[in-house]
Amino acid sequence: MEHNDGSLVARAAVLRQATGTVTVEDVALDNPGPFEVVIRVMASGLCHSDLHAIDGLVTKRLPLIVGHEAAGVIETVGDRVADLRPGDHVVTCVSQFCGQCAQCGVGNTWLCLNKPRLRNREPGLPARAVGSDGVEIDQFSGLGALSSLMVVHESGVVRIPDEIPFDRAALLGCSVLTGTGSVFRGAGVQAGTSVVVIGCGGVGLNVIQAARMVGAADIIAVDVHDSKLELARHFGATATVNSAETDAVEYIQRNFGGADYAFDAVGATATTVLAFRAVRAGRTAYVIGIPADNAVIPIPGPELLRDAKGLQGLLMGSSQFKRDIPKLASMYLRGQLDLDTLISERIGLDEVNEGFERMRKGVVARSVVVF
Numbered sequence: 001m002e003h004n005d006g007s008l009v010a011r012a013a014v015l016r017q018a019t020g021t022v023t024v025e026d027v028a029l030d031n032p033g034p035f036e037v038v039i040r041v042m043a044s045g046l047c048h049s050d051l052h053a054i055d056g057l058v059t060k061r062l063p064l065i066v067g068h069e070a071a072g073v074i075e076t077v078g079d080r081v082a083d084l085r086p087g088d089h090v091v092t093c094v095s096q097f098c099g100q101c102a103q104c105g106v107g108n109t110w111l112c113l114n115k116p117r118l119r120n121r122e123p124g125l126p127a128r129a130v131g132s133d134g135v136e137i138d139q140f141s142g143l144g145a146l147s148s149l150m151v152v153h154e155s156g157v158v159r160i161p162d163e164i165p166f167d168r169a170a171l172l173g174c175s176v177l178t179g180t181g182s183v184f185r186g187a188g189v190q191a192g193t194s195v196v197v198i199g200c201g202g203v204g205l206n207v208i209q210a211a212r213m214v215g216a217a218d219i220i221a222v223d224v225h226d227s228k229l230e231l232a233r234h235f236g237a238t239a240t241v242n243s244a245e246t247d248a249v250e251y252i253q254r255n256f257g258g259a260d261y262a263f264d265a266v267g268a269t270a271t272t273v274l275a276f277r278a279v280r281a282g283r284t285a286y287v288i289g290i291p292a293d294n295a296v297i298p299i300p301g302p303e304l305l306r307d308a309k310g311l312q313g314l315l316m317g318s319s320q321f322k323r324d325i326p327k328l329a330s331m332y333l334r335g336q337l338d339l340d341t342l343i344s345e346r347i348g349l350d351e352v353n354e355g356f357e358r359m360r361k362g363v364v365a366r367s368v369v370v371f
């Protein structure tokens, strides 16, 4: 795949204008720098944050290779890459980290201050991809995973066992890590408690199965699609509420006296307020879905103070992905974690726009592009 100029050619889903569709085109990728690796992508999930960029809810530098939830095989590595070898099966994550900044120093690697540099986003750093028109193309969160090849920094890549199938492994990189990490790490959900989960897609279903694993007594799933609430029951929800038909806050306060934990896996203003109002006094609601750029959340003031409630964002489940993703892969291989049911459909890269359209309608849990 080497070009005369030494660059690699990939088939990639490129967002040129935030108008609702991407184009599948050939892009030239740079050969890897000292700390970069080339990954042959085998599977890549469609995520809501890609859709946010496509729909213009979140502004990104364009043109942009979308996608950030991939599994594949290491093809080549830069001179200084220590822990990865050609042939390794890997998963990518948006939580690139330097290991040396103030956040990394206290263990919060998902909040690394040097992500822009590791994503080649700082002024003066050339983009890793170029279109056939010669114009530089950015990579979503430094990854650009809806592409047959990726050139990425080693700090956004983790090795996984060879036994786990690529389509299921891909999901570990974003939706599974975010959902399970929010329960295991971010909120530290305790056994015997009540948990509300709003939005039963790829992230929310993983909150539900993680809450079941830690022994939550009541797991209340909220969505506007009955098909997703059925899936939620499969993953461990003990009660379901269709919030298009029922006042979810009233239902949760009446039947459970408010919840110990609430997770907004959607990130819309209304769902965040719902999460905040669903927890009991003294408890915290967590936002784990991505809000739009211009989102401002109207929180009822009296409930904030009188009921001493908290509202907190959790990024990527507060997970250290290099530690947590291999553990999640092992849990899948031992039958402790359900990844099979998360995948609603497997599609080709050429069907990526149809996949995003189905996500927009809210009818699928996860669509995975298989290369």
Ligand SMILES: [Zn+2]
Residues within 6 Å of the ligand: 047, 048, 049, 050, 068, 069, 174, 175
């Ligand atoms: Zn994602």
Ligand SMILES: [Zn+2]
Residues within 6 Å of the ligand: 097, 098, 099, 100, 101, 102, 103, 104, 105, 111, 112, 113, 114
């Ligand atoms: Zn750092």
